[in-house]
Amino acid sequence: MSTEEFKPNLYVLARIINTLMGNGGMRRTNLATASGLSYDKLQRYLDWMTSKGLVVIDGDGYVRLTNDGVRAYEELVKWVIKYVGSLKVGRYGEG
């Protein structure tokens, strides 16, 4: 699957970033275990995230979050608060 066609699952993306935010730089195998993903799936996400500049993988194979990565997570949280928070669902439960 090429990175152009790849549409990330936002939850998986947020989970990877969240894990990296909590642990700092991590090896791919550790990151896969900590974020509950298979190695292949993680690799697909890392390829996509690298192409978007959200993470960098250094020469020792450590995956590190970039500032853009941190900002992407913050954007996702803001999105959740803005859109889910403004759902007009006040009266539905009464029906």
Next chain:
Amino acid sequence: MSIDDAVANLLRLRSALNIVEVINHELDALPKILVRLLVIITSTLGVYSLIIVFLGVTYLSDIQLSSLGIVLFTLLAAFTLYYIVRELEKASRVRSPYSDWDEKVKEGALGILRILSELDWDTVDYRVRRARSLYPILLVIEELILVALLSLIMPWLISLIMWLILGIQGITSLNIIGGVLVSIAVALASTWGEISNGAKALWSIDSLMWELRWLYHEYRRIQT
């Protein structure tokens, strides 16, 4: 606006989707209920016809036959009503497909993203649209059941009152028509609150559909 507001909204959304699920389950149960009832009613009427043909002419008088008919039809009507109410009630006891949301929202924004990414939007949209279009049928059926139930009792009650006040004995066609009309009036009066709630629920489901589509659109937008 905070993440707590988003969590509270998501849980309210779940309540609405649970109502949609109950309506859908009741709608799913309707064809099965109707087919079973048709079989039961046809069989009972068939047995009654056989009794008339084989026993009625020789062994039973006209009065005995018509008494048997009245008892049979009353029992059949009572059973039919009881069966519909019981089956609809059973169908409304649904295990919510969204019961795990409580656990997931504990993760905050991450949990909400998980819920949204796991939601089968097409199915949810279909079930919400189905509930919105067919919910009036359920409301009408529930109202008709009550009218029918009251119609079984009212003519007898009116006859009793006529006998006590005016000394007129027996059930006339006037008593039956009056009984049905009173039943409709009583049913409407006693369930007016539910009818109005039903109308509100319909309106809510309609709005819910648009809210969900809007959220889905925004979700797809951020995903790309």
